[in-house]
Amino acid sequence: MAQNFQLSMKTGPTPGQIFILDKQEMTVGREAGNELVVSDADVSRKHARFIMQGNAYLVEDLGSTNGTFVNGERIASPVLLNSGDSVQLGDAVELLYEAPGFDAQATLLAPPPEPRPVYVPEPMPELVVEQPVRPAGPVFETPVVEPPAYEPPAYEPPAYEPLTPAVQAPKKGGSKTGVIVAVGCVVLLCLCVIVTALGYAIYSGALNF
Helix, strand or coil: CCCCCEEEEEECCCCCCEEECCCCEEEEECCCCCCEECCCCCCCCCCEEEEEECCEEEEEECCCCCCEEECCEECCCCEECCCCCEEEECCCEEEEEECCCCCHHHHHHCCCCCCCCCCCCCCCCCCCCCCCCCCCCCCCCCCCCCCCCCCCCCCCCCCCCCCCCCCCCCCCCHHHHHHHHHHHHHHHHHHHHHHHHHHHHHHHCCCCC
16 A cells, blocks of 8 residues: 555656655656656656645646656646556657555456346337328329410501691782682683674775775
8 A cells, every 4th residue: 555645657768667656746747857767768858847735736738748648648738647647758658646545456457337237118119190091082183284375466557547737827918819810700701702893894895094
């Protein structure tokens, strides 16, 4: 049974090695200046740092190349560790974090809890709704109505109406002209009578010169 905070190497260059956590801050890395030295190519020179806080430790990545993981998840900020947590440095080194009173063997050998029976409800019977059966009857076909053919209306030319000539109004002064023409005709007619009479008299010898 562990009496101190410690890290036990599960996989890495020295499996089974125990690292005791007994200071307020402890760094882990490949260089000899670290409190926890892990000689592995996947581990950076200063890989991570463990910080005491209350009754537990925090783990913080120090900008390592291959990253620091807690229980398989890469961390980007300090994470509080619980007993039994797995701390990975890169891909090749895995450390098991143990707190005082934590028994890793007891945890590994403890029988798993019995699975609880899972209640699976029985499927509900499907409801079958019977459709009423309609009696067979005569089949009525919908008559097809064809639209009447389009016939253009007959073109009838408009009836021709002759234009009535406009009656021109008599011009002013027409009455005087008519009188003059009539007098002229009478004078001309009289002259014709006189000339005819003279000619006849001369011809008959009635007049002697």
